[in-house]
Amino acid sequence: MGESGRTWRLGISLLVLALIVAYFFLFPETLPAELGIRAQWRISSEATGQFSAVNEGIPFSFQDRFGYFSPDGRASAIGLSAGGTQISGERYIQGDTATNSALFDAEGKLIGRIEGYGPFFVGNRLFSATPDGLGLRAHDAFASAQWLYMFPSHLSAFNASPTLAIGGTVDGTIEGVGLDGSRVFSFAPGGSRLQVILGLAISPNAKHIAAISGVDPQRLVVLGQGAGDYRVISHRYLDSDYREPVRVAFMPGDRYVLYRRPDGIGIWSIDGKVDELLPITAEDFDVYYDEGRDLAYVAARTRDSLSIIAFQPPTRILGRIELPVHSEFVHVDSSALYFGGMDGLYKLVFLEE
């Protein structure tokens, strides 16, 4: 190659370099602010006592401890129970057996006895089951049974919003139940050699439902509310081969669905246009969203780790902290992280530095 050829190649290289530099100056991409974290307070697990009113109390429950605490950590109410206590913002459940339980208000006052198996809160509503795992019973604010709905076969997935309860079954059917106990829709995703529903999520406004269904192949299916029914608006075949419950969750705002994958946490926009991966190993997770700063937090749990990952949707990871693995309670509210275990409750705050 002659002298003129080398000059030509050098010119091209310089031009490419100049274009790259110009790109970053002309179209600068906002870099995420660094996230720091600061400890705020700790409530010792020794602080046991009688319940007292806690304004704006945040409910917690782990092992034999449960109660409410205030965001400033000054007022706290911690009680002891025989086992994991089901607790909501205003009420909690205590019982001697799976079929003998009672509903209390946040001040510890008995509201009523619950006729049902394994009562629980979800979507700020009180439900119980039938002992065979086929039925769902809804209860009113005074614990009285409102209705009983029997699903076609045993439940393998469940979720509820304030207006809709959805159950997925071992025969691959999803059924939605309205506030009056009547069937709103029934849908079988199909498309797999073996039919089963492994995970269900419902958006807070009940306009979208996400499901992990089937074996060979497994699928993520997103349903949207149409004229009185739910229809598939996007779906994706998965590489996974789970035969157990699979966490799937909507990120507040109804933009993204997060779901467990063997290689991390998948992020899927409900319209199917975003298909990304958060490379975070998680056997189970919860997602929280700080709308003011457009930041999301994932509490990712494996058998021997618990991590909080802050990210800007869809997948820009901003920071990660490891929590003590024995922490059983995690809650994120805006930029505040609360977590706890047998040694107490803690509050940390995420800060932009």
Added chain:
Amino acid sequence: MLKKRSALFAMAMMALTLLGAFQWPVKPEALRLNFGSYASGFYKGIELNLPDAPVLAPAKGEMLFAHDSPRLPGGYPMPGGSLAALAHSSGIISIYTGMQPGSLANYRGVVEQSEILGMSPVQGSGRYLGFYLYDQRERRYINPHILLAATPDARVPLIRSVALVSGGQEQILERNSVIRQGSWRFVIDAIDLTALGLPGAPFDVAVALDGSERFRVKYDSARMAAGQSLLFSDNVQSERDYLLADGRISFGPITLTKGRSSITVSATDLTGNKREISYTITVQ
């Protein structure tokens, strides 16, 4: 009529096809509740009490679902603390509840007949092994006794009482009873003791009036439709109407007119052991 015959034919064909294909998950002497027993409702499987024993796959299949945490991610409680489901090529799903947490086998592929799926509940836990057979094609639970290997049974079902109920008034029948004319429902307390001596359900219950069969149900299947539990493939009954809160069963209505009549109630188990009781009533 054609539909009824088709349903019966399909059931008979399935039984013939699968007869002997399903073995007991634990030994049958551990039978605590049978299909249709009253257990906070109509029991749609069988319940076995053999503490801390291996639970065997009843036939070749593939693990569909296994979970042994107390609850599903959405909070729904697992019946007896765990749930496992095995899909079989016949379209049947066998379902197990109550196996010990931590004992569930982590199969991914084919499970051969007699392979261990997990361990039954420990003694004193208050839990028992639940075993269900779900027909995915017909979307119904099948009485497992139809498909499991038959076991010797010399116990004859018991008819503990027969009553007529109308407008909140209940009249227990005696050999010779006087009844006012009108519309009545039969309320029958019929049981078949299980291997462990608990009150289970017979397989066949029938009522005849003046020698003419008026009601008959066979405890062959149950299905859920639009949130309601519907019992039996022939002469379908709503569970809410059929099974009373005290475990008795209710048929009807039937109109009784003036005169003397005979009522015959029979209860038969799957082996063919039959109990029959007749009453003479005077309707005024």
